[in-house]
Amino acid sequence: MKSIKATIPKCLPHGARVETCDNSGAKMLKIFSVKGHKTLKGKMPSARVGDLVQASVVKGRPDMRKTVVWAIIVRQKKEYRRMDGTRVKFEDNAAVVLKDDKGNPKGTIFKGPVAKEACERWPGIAKVASMIV
Numbered sequence: 001m002k003s004i005k006a007t008i009p010k011c012l013p014h015g016a017r018v019e020t021c022d023n024s025g026a027k028m029l030k031i032f033s034v035k036g037h038k039t040l041k042g043k044m045p046s047a048r049v050g051d052l053v054q055a056s057v058v059k060g061r062p063d064m065r066k067t068v069v070w071a072i073i074v075r076q077k078k079e080y081r082r083m084d085g086t087r088v089k090f091e092d093n094a095a096v097v098l099k100d101d102k103g104n105p106k107g108t109i110f111k112g113p114v115a116k117e118a119c120e121r122w123p124g125i126a127k128v129a130s131m132i133v
Contacts, residue, residue, distance in 0.1 A: 004117045010046035011078035012093060017058060021074065021114075022107025024097040025064040029055035029071055035101075049076050050118040052101065071095040072103070072122055074114045088115065088133065096125055 012018065012031060020026045033054040037045040047053050055071050057064045074096050079089035090113070097106045103124040110125075113133040119126035126132065 004050050004121060006080055006082045006117055008048040008050070008076075008080040008117065009078055010048045011076055012047040012053075012073060014044040014046070016047075016093070018055070018071075018073070018093045018095045020060075020071070020097055020107075021094040021111045022096050022105060023109045024106040026057040026060040026069065026097050028057070028059035029069070029095055029097075030058050031055050031071075047073050049073050049080070049115045050121045052098075052103075053095070055095070069106075070098040070101050072098065072118060072125060074110075074118045074125065075112070076115075090115070090133075 016031050018029050031053050034045040034047045035052040039045050051073050053071050057067050075090040075094040077093055079087050081087050099106045103122040105125055105128055110129050113131040114129040116132055119132050
């Protein structure tokens with residue numbers, strides 16, 4: 001997992017509900033853990049674009065519901081700044097469900113754009129993504 005080359009604010013707190021943008025069978029996820037996140041005592045962990053999170057499936061196919069999955073955040077509404085000075089923001093918050101914690105996506109098709117920072121950090125997502133912004 002590589003580092004991110006942008007100043008990205010952490011805007012998806014513990015407990016946030018995020019839509020999925022793949023065809024894995026899950027529609028809505030609830031974030032409950034952020035991998036590798038350290039905070040002050042009493043502060044909730046938050047996620048940003050490119051972060052690996054653990055989430056529970058809230059809406060989706062009956063066999064997927066109420067299961068714990070690994071996911072990667074690929075879009076966020078909150079604006080962030082890249083090193084070249086451009087500012088990026090998306091219409092919605094979205095995540096991709098993974099088969100394992102190595103970064104291999106469960107779905108085969110992604111709907112909508114995927115942030116460049118997530119693709120640089122997770123090459124498995126870059127292979128499947130059709131539109132990288």
